[in-house]
Amino acid sequence: MSKILLPVGISFYTFQLIAYLVDVxxxxxxxxxxxxxxxxxxxxxxxLIAGPIMRGKEFLPQIENLQDNKLTLRNFKYGFYYIIMGLTKKIIFADFLASKADFYFNQVGNLNSLDAWFASYLFAFQIYFDFSAYSEIAVGVGYLFGLYLNINFKSPYISASPSEFWKRWHITLSSWIKDYIYIPLGGAKKGTLLQYMFLIIAMAISGLWHGAAWTFIMWGIYHGLLSAFHKIYRKWIKLERKNSFYKILSIFIFFNLTTIGWVFFRAKSIHEAVFMIKKMITLCDISFSHVYFVYFGFIALLYGIHILEYFIRNNEITLKLFWEKHVPTGIRAAAYMAILIILILLTKTEESSFIYFQF
Structure with a gap:
């Protein structure tokens, strides 16, 4: 049976071209x-290969003035910062988590409930570190050329709702789906029921964009349903949302709902996905062991790193000024060199591509 070979990253520049034609x-x-x-x-x-998806009104004016760009110290620092951040996420975290997640997803039939949750958490962080790594490397490369690309991820797992998640996860694709599919379908202008249907259709198309497989489509439909149900919840249930406990509880619940959705994305078939999710939801065969304290302690550590990233991202200017003012130049240089050496030592000799290269 013959296979059709498609160019790497075709979906990204196709969406960029569509946005350009529609905007014109x-x-x-x-x-x-x-x-x-x-x-x-x-x-x-x-x-080019994995985004961010840039709009003509954002990117073309920069390119038209490219001849006037010069490599400034500011752009070099920011470029280096984002490239190192991306390489760290890819080499230290994503590649390490990939083998662990593969181990569990390659033996779905043997997993108990806690194994299924652990595998799903592993993949949730693997795909985040992997995809955000490429996007941040792209942003860093852009700075070196004097080009400003959109930040594509903003600590999505601290989201308390579907709408907040899609403002933090793959931001340029989310906004593309909203502007060129959801709103043209009718958005919120044609009644509540149709709005919910449009949400589900738009998210199903988002899933299909990732690949022509039912697992991806179900992942999209799942998130469409989450968005629709959350809008119903917000409409009919009135709670005080400024309470910090409510916020933390919302983040915890939605992170776990997101983790369940990643099973559809990663599983090899709908059958495997349903099997795992059933195990996760029913908790039908829990067998406690001290090893699970280590496993889920590791997941808590990854989430702590995610929160640390959120803190750093929200306080970049303050931390930058403190770093340059209070840390001696020699120590800063040694820290940069240590990071580079660690990245070189941990780099795998075998091929390790980014997950989104396949889309």
Missing amino acids: KRKEIKPCDSFINFWVFISFFGQ
């Missing part, structure tokens, strides 16, 4: 009158 049709941007500028806009190597 809507007269939101003027058509690009330079073939070279348009070619760079579509094929800029930094974000």
Whole structure:
């Protein structure tokens, strides 16, 4: 049986092209009158393969003025910062978690309830570290060329609702789905029931974008249902949402709901996904062992790192000023060198591609 070979990253620049054509049709941007500028806009190597998906109104003006760009110390520092952050996520975290997650997902039939939860948590963090790693490397490369790419991830697992999650996870794809599918379908303008249906359709298309498999489509439908049910919940149940306990509880619940959804994304078939999710929800065969305290302690550590990233991202300027003002130059240089050496030593000799290279 013959297989059709598709170019790497075809879905990303296809979406970028669609957005450009629609924006020109809507007269939101003027058509690009330079073939070279348009070619760079579509094929800029930094974000070509796995995003972020850039819009014409954001990126074309930068490219048209590219000849005036100079490598500044500020851009070099930010470029280095994002590239190192991305490499750290990929080499130290994503690649390490990949083998652990594969171990469990390759023997789904042998998993008990706690194993299923552990495997799902592992993949949840693997795909986050892996995908955000590429996006941040792309942002860093952009800075080195004087180009400013959109941040694609903003600590999504601290989200307390579906709408907040999609403002933090794969932000450029989420906004693309909203602007070019959900709103054109009718959005919230055609009644509540149709709004919920449009949400589910848009998210199903988002799942299909990841691959022509029922597992991806079910992942999209699952998130569409989460979004619809959350809107119903917000409409009919009135609670005080400024309470910190309510916020923490909401984050905990939605993180676990998101983790359940990742099973559809990672499983080899719908049958395997349903089997795992049934184990996770029913907790039908829990067998406590001290090893699970270690396993879930590891997951708590990963979540703590996620919170630390959120803190660093929200306080970048303050931390940067403190680092440069209070830490001696020699110590800073030694820290940078230590990070580079660690990354080199931990780099695998075998091929290790990014998950989203397949989409």
